[in-house]
Amino acid sequence: MKISRRAALKSSALAATAIALRGSHLFSQASTAVDAHIDILPGEPIGTISPEIYSHFIEHLGGVIYDGVWVGLNSKIANTNGIRQTFIDTMKAVQAPVLRWPGGCFADSYDWRDGLGAATKRPARAGFWEQQDSNAYGLHEFMHTCRAIGCKPYLAANMRSLPARDFYQEIEYCNAPARNVPSNSAAPAMPNALAAQRAANGDPEPFNVDLWGVGNESWGCGGNLVPEEYAAMFRRFTAWTPSYSSAPLRFVAVGPNGDDVDWTRRLFKSLFSNSERRHLFGLSVHYYTSGSPKEFAAGDALAFSNDDFYDLLTRASIMERVVTDHWAAIGNTAEPDQPKVKLVVDEWGAWYGKGTSLGPNYNLSQQSTMRDALLTGITLDIFQRHAEKVAVANVAQSINCIHSLMLAQEDNFTVTPTFHVFQMYLPHRGAQAIRAEFSAPAIRNPLANAPIPVGGNSYTGSLEAVKLLAGLSGSASISPTNPKLVTLTVVNPHIELPVTTEINVSGATISSYTGRVLAEPDIHAHNDFAHPNAVRPNAAATTTPAAGRLTHTFPPASVTTLQLTLA
Ligand code: AHR
Secondary structure: OOOOHHHHHHHHHHHHHOEEEEOOEEEEOOOOOOOEEEEEEEEEEEEEOOHHHHEEEOOOOOOOOEOOOEOOOOOOOOEEOOEEHHHHHHHHHOOOOEEEEOOOHHHHHOOHHHHOOOHHHOOOEOOOOOOOEOOOOOHHHHHHHHHHHOOEEEEEEOOOOOOHHHHHHHHHHHHOOOOOEOOOOOOOOEOOHHHHHHHHOOOOOOOOOOEEEEOOOOOOOOOOOOHHHHHHHHHHHHOOOOOOOOOOOEEEEOOOEOOOHHHHHHHHHHHOOOOOOOOEEEEEEEEEEOOOHHHHHHOOOOOOOHHHHHHHHHHHHOHHHHHHHHHHHHOOOOOOOOOOOEEEEEEEEEOOOOOOOOOOOOOOOOOOEHHHHHHHHHHHHHHHHOOOOEEEEEEEOOEOOOOOOEEEEOOEEEEOHHHHHHHHOHHHOOOEEEEEEEEEEOEEOOOOOOOOOOOOOOOOOOHHHHOEEOOOEEEEEEOOOOOOEEEEEEEEOOOOOOEEEEEEEOOOOEEEEEEEEEEOOOOOOEOEOOEOOOOOOEEOOOOOOEOOEEEEEEOOOEEEEEEEEEO
16 A cells, blocks of 8 residues: 555654653654564563464344354255355355354353254244244254354353253263263163264264353343352352363353453352362453443444544453453463463454444344454454463354454345454464564544443443553464464554554564555445445555564554564
8 A cells, every 4th residue: 555755744743742652651752764663572472372262153143143144945045054155155264263152142041952953843932132033043053054164163051041951961962972872880881862862953973062151141141140149150050061072171151241350350269269170261251342422322333433433442452451350350370380261252342333234133233344453453463462361252243243254134245344354363373472562652542531331341440541542553473383484463543644663573584574454545444235345455565674674664544464584
C-alpha cells in the first residue's frame, strides 16, 4: 500500500509530540525518521503457542447451527452429509483445531440424548435462545462436522439441568470402545451398552472427546451460582468419570463474568479446599468487547465514529489484563515444575447491538468490519504473548453470530475480515513465542471517561485502564521447524497515520523478509454477499534490510504478518 507524503509528514509530527509507552514508563519520543521500534528478543522465550488458541465455537442460537452450519441432507446448497460445504472449507482454510458445541447458554438446557437416532423421531424442544429446536443437528452431526473439518470436538456439558450421571454417560457414549470391554471381575468381556447405542446410531468408532466444559457461565445462565456452590458441583461432577485412554480427560471449570477476579479467587479457594484436583485442565474465561453504554445501546457493527473505533480497540486490549489477572488469581506460580491450571478463553469477540442482523431469525448475527479485524489481531497477539498461560481460545462464534469468520444465508456466503486475520496468524501455530518490545506513540482513547459498560462478560474495572491504546502492538515467534524464521504480527490502530518502524532481532541479522497486510482506506470496510472479496489481504510492500535491521511501514488501521529470515 502506498503511503502518502502528507500522511508520512503527519506521522512524524505525531511522533514528535505524542507520548509513548515503553514498559511501565512514559516518555516523550523525539521526532526521527522512524516513528516506532520493535525489538525482538529470541533469548527470552515465553512458551510454545498452543495451536488450540485459534479455535472456534458454534451454538444453537439464531442462524449459527440452522442455516449456518446445518443446511440438511436434502438441501440444494452444497453440503457434505447436510453440513454446509463452505463452512467446512473455510474452517479447513484456517486449520481449525477445535470446535466447541452446543453452547454457550444453550448447553445448560440441552439434553444430548434428544439429538440421537432417526431425525424424524427426535423431539422438538424449547432451547435457551429459541422457542423450538428440531434437534436435527445433534451429537453425531456435530462429530461429523469435526471429522469433515479435521478438528477436535470440545463439548460443553449440561450442569444446570442434568445430573452428574448424564455427564459421565455422555462421556461413555462418546468414548467407550466399540469392541467388547474386558471386565476386571470374573464376568466375561461384553460390549458397552452406550457404545452399542452409538454404533446403532451410525458411529461404531468412538468419538474420543477429551476436552469437556463442565457447565457454562454458572454465575449467570448456567445456574446463577456463587463460586463456592459451583466448586462443589464441579468436584461432584468430576469425582468419577469413565476413562478409556491413558491421557486424562481435560476438564474446564467455569470461570468469571468478564474480569471478575473475585469469582476466580473464591472458586479456586473452594476447589482446592479438597485436595483432589482430578483432571482440572483449565479455567474458562469469557470476555466480550463492547463500547461505552452509549455505543452498546446504539451500537452498530457498521455505523461507528473514529472515537468509537479507538474506544472499542482500547477495551479489547483489556484482554491482556483479564489473562494476567486470572492467571494470578488461580494461584499459578512461576515455578516450572508446579502444575498449572491453564486459561481456556472459550468465548471472545466484539459484541454490538442488533443493527446489522442478517434477519429476524438470525439472533445475535452482526456484520464485521476492519475494526473487527484489528480486534482479532490485538486479541490473538495477546494470547501469543501469554503462550504459557492460554491453552485454548474459541472465537464467538464461527458463523452468523457475534464475531464471526463467516456469514451465510441460504445460498449466500461470505468470509469476514476476521477470517483473513486467522489465516494470516497461522505461522504462529505451535511456534515458540518470544518476547518483543514495542515502542510507539500511544493513542489516547477519546471515550476513556465514558461510564463503564454494563452487561455480561465485559470489562468493569477502572477507567484508568482504558485511557491509552498502544500505538503498535503485536507478538513474535520462532518457527517450530526453522530456527532462522521469525514471525512477527503487528496491529497499527491509527486510523490515518502509517507507522514507520525499525525492527531489530537481538543478537541476529535479518537477511530478508516477506509480509502480508490487511488494510483498507476505510475502517468500515467489510465483505457482504454481493462483495465477498471487498476486504482481503495483500502482499506487504517490503524494503531491503540494512545492517541486519529493517525499516517497515505499517499502514493505517492495519494488521500485518511479517516473516523474517535470519542470516
Ligand atoms: O455467545 C453468546 C452467549 O454469550 C453464550 O451463549 C454465552 O455463553 C455468552 O453469554
